[in-house]
Amino acid sequence: MNMPVRPSDLSEAAPLPIPAAAAIRFENVSKTFAARGKGAAEVRALSGIDLAVPAGSILGVIGRSGAGKSTLIRLVNGLEKPTSGKVVVDGTEVSGLDERGLRDIRRRVGMIFQHFNLLSSRTAFDNVALPLEIAGMPKAEIRRRVEPLLDMVGLADKRHRYPAELSGGQKQRVGIARALATRPKVLLSDEATSALDPETTRSILELLSSINRELGLTILLITHEMSVIRGVAREVAVIDAGRIVEHGEVFDIFTRPKHPTTRSFLGAETGRELPPYLRAHLRPEPVPGAAVALRILFRGPHATDPVISELSRELGLDLNILSGSVDEIAGRPFGTLVVSLPNDPAKLGQALTFLQARDLDTEVIGYVA
Structure with missing residues (x-):
């Protein structure tokens, strides 16, 4: 079900040209992990990434397991640092931040996860309130912020339920509300629908579209499913072996894919796969x-x-x-x-x-x- 968004209480390949209003910019970014163990070689996870997420847009990054997409998203909130190049979020270069700076950028960047990452001992309300408690916000202000969020994701009547009492889709809605609690400007989605059934996936994508539309939130979405890209994104970047091999508007990439990796993702999705x-x-x-x-x-x-x-x-x-x-x-x-x-x-x-x-x-x- 597409739940109504109520923003009044919540306001706050060859690469395409990088727009001036990009909320996230990767500028010639590479990431190499050091060798682990005797005789092991270092691992280059990303190489020469140039990519921009326009402010207020939804951009999907699709790739197979091991292609580098999870490393890419972890660079945005500083969980990883690039070996070379720049990652700029909301005008701030993330790689040069100290711990205090990283705490600030993480308040501006919300994240939702594949397996929800909820605390089983806390109710839906308390899970959403957690980042605000950590920030030292007074209880009355926490309540004023959390209750509209639960209403927005359609869980106002589940505020006292624990994760074990919620369905997978409801758990993900709690995760989305929690990600929005600090009023971020950017929302990261790391395979957020891959653990859900198709019907629930559609409802979550509709919710993300509504959040993007009503709040003007920028969304960077990582997935291995073209149906997810098609359901929510405006632009798509295809990543393969640590490189962006194709990038453009969803309609153009879906209807005229150029790279073999893109074509392999699109076979059944666009009718190219023969019966x-x-x-x-x-x-x-x-x-x-x-x-x-x-x-x-x-x-x-x-x-x-x-x-x-x-x-x-x-x-x-x-x-x-x-x-x-x-x-x-x-x-x-x-x-x-x-x-x-x-x-x-x-x-x-x-x-x-x-x-x-x-x-x-x-x-x-x-x-x-």
């Missing part, structure tokens, strides 16, 4: 009687045009639809269609010219009998 029956009959080379299998990606101004019927009518082609999907990404239509047509080089060339003139990406993926 098993089609994969079983697809051949890389033509055989007698085989037809050409052509994948068409529908995006841009012609995404909803009756292109297939026009193509068949104008070129006199018999087209057979083998698989397809139609969806919406970042509020814009996108579809994938696999068709077969006679293995006639001249006709194929005419069909490709017709489709490309309408800004539709095409790809010959093989031959089917």
